Amino acid sequence: MDIKTTSPIDKESILSISKLFKVISAPTRLSVLFLLQKKECSVGNIAISLDMEQSAISHQLKTLKDARLVKSRREGKSMLYSLDDLHVFSILEQVLTHVSELEK
């Protein structure tokens, strides 16, 4: 049996996981996710909370939305964003626990 055929997981799955981790590995996007954990929030408010430009936040929200990690709804002039994937968030919390234990 060729050693190559013993690969424990297919390339597609690797790429899917990679894609997801890449999305949640950017500090700005992580901050947005943790912020949205507390409450639904408008683009402008996220920008203020994170002390970043509106445009930067909007770009990152698009990435998060494409990955189906957040969803949005319009309310008047604002767009309100909220978490759309609680499972991923539970993973985030797990990692947070993991990381904070390593720092001890």
Add this chain to the structure above:
Amino acid sequence: MDIKTTSPIDKESILSISKLFKVISAPTRLSVLFLLQKKECSVGNIAISLDMEQSAISHQLKTLKDARLVKSRREGKSMLYSLDDLHVFSILEQVLTHVSELEK
């Protein structure tokens, strides 16, 4: 109360999490981790299994080792690598489940 002070999580933690996710978001490194889940493995064998250059694998193993995700021991001329952080691997498996369910 200033909205900025309500940030749900400190910058340091964000950066730690970000760092960890970055390490496990590269397809090659993910493949290595899944490969090592099965068994301890030499650099050369990993390279063959993943059909990549020895040097590329060695570089990525260094990254994984710096992040304390793998460890190594020498056996004769070979260096044998194995997982050093089973918690992170359980997270990986969780994400794999998540991803494969999304694909349904």
Add this chain to the structure above:
DNA sequence: TTTACATATGACTAACTAATCATATGTTTG
């Protein structure tokens, strides 16, 4: 101690990414 084998390392480069800037699109109010 030469030689071959196994891995690590440093320099380099192509590809990618996050933020910025300018501006367009969409929504409400006067």
Add this chain to the structure above:
DNA sequence: CAAACATATGATTAGTTAGTCATATGTAAA
């Protein structure tokens, strides 16, 4: 409708990164 507000988008750019190549280091066998 015009003006103000809120968000989205496209182009650009500085910074990062994964892989390659050449070579150095470490180990064992002849």
